[in-house]
Amino acid sequence: MPETTRPHDADHHRGTRALRLGIAGPVGTGKSSVIALLCRELRDTYRLGVITNDIYTDEDARFLRSEGVLAPERIRAVETGACPHTAIRDDVTANLLAVEDLEHDFDPLDVVLVESGGDNLTATFSPALVDAQIFVLDVAGGGDVARKGGPGIGRADLLVVNKTDLAPYVGVDVERMRADALAAREGRPVIALSRTDRASVDALTAWLGGVVAAFRSGAHSPVDPGPMAPHFHADGTVHSHA
């Protein structure tokens, strides 16, 4: 699927409503932690809101509220009927309404963070729901995951390789994993993150600052990673699945 920009009338909101940022990635890689980190670091810079998509409980919303990084009423959970993938891609209605309500109730907001329920490597946000997205992997999932590719790894606006502090314990070479990721992403940004590594945290907040600035100036175009990234076949052809 070719890169497509946001296809519909939400365009006229660009720059006036909040930036909508999706956070996707497999279960347990640190999506909620990244959101908590961003809230903790940026709550004095931006007016923030959070939507979580828990599979079964409102665990993530409760975790974020308990972190005390944001007023509890700015963190809302959406049920996804056991379909986390559908809720961010094929039918974004429930999430979109929740985002609109949050923007309506706390107008004006600068950034709304939407956490996807932990899913597999093919789950990415529809451009109908978010303006930009972060895909979160962690070193504990294995050093070869970045090489496996997929739309989120290949084409999300930012790839985070999280929990680098654990690398020595799981036998992962972070530099190698970062290089694999950069190669899979044809140069799109990758941040090797640990909450204990100040420089990496600063890199993350700087990245978001850049996206917010581009969004406000109208220079940011949402990119759809698509359901499948283009990939190579043994015969040497490259193609993408519609």
Add this chain to the structure above:
Amino acid sequence: MPLRHTAASFNASGSPDLVLALLADARLPVGGHTQSAGVEPAMAQGLTSAEVPAFVAGRLRTVVAVEAGTAVVARHHVLAGADLRPVRLAWAARTPSGPLRTASENLGRGYLRLAGRLWPHPVWATFERTPPRPLVLGAIAAIAGLDAARLVRLCGHEDVATVSAAVLKLDPLDPLVTTGWVLAAHPLVEELVTRCASLTDPGEIPATSAPLVEQLSVQHSHAKQRLFHA
């Protein structure tokens, strides 16, 4: 505000069967996958999958009659250019559970988003932000050329199909069994057509709430663990 349209503003073209198929498709992006039509709350309180066909039959005779009746009367009002507020009030009076009203309003917003894009029409501008689903369905039927009988079938089928799909997430079952439930409910859906399709006045909408369904929906809204919104 009162709605005023001439008959000429409803120039639906095309096949009502295809419109019905489109609207009845579970993949319709209106947030339907977040709903269990009451079956998750019921199973949490001990309803077994063997009892689901009876549960479905009970819904078709009660809450779905309210839904279908409201939709049909709303369709009639939109076609006549009449104010929809009395229809909304009649629906709310027959839907005493707050969580069920909220669920219907969330779905209504989803359908409204869809309808405004697929069937542009001045009537949408007269809608409030959170209209209940049957009001929007009735208006879609008016604008897209769905007759009252098909509209009732849509409401009935949608409810049974929602229950059946949700049960698959809640209990290990063969999907052919749950699809069999949908087929087996067809005679009850046709009974609903007979009962509701010719209604025109808000006062005629069946006042058949189901106290247990209502009560369970309230409990569900406080549940610590749930897959579905309602």
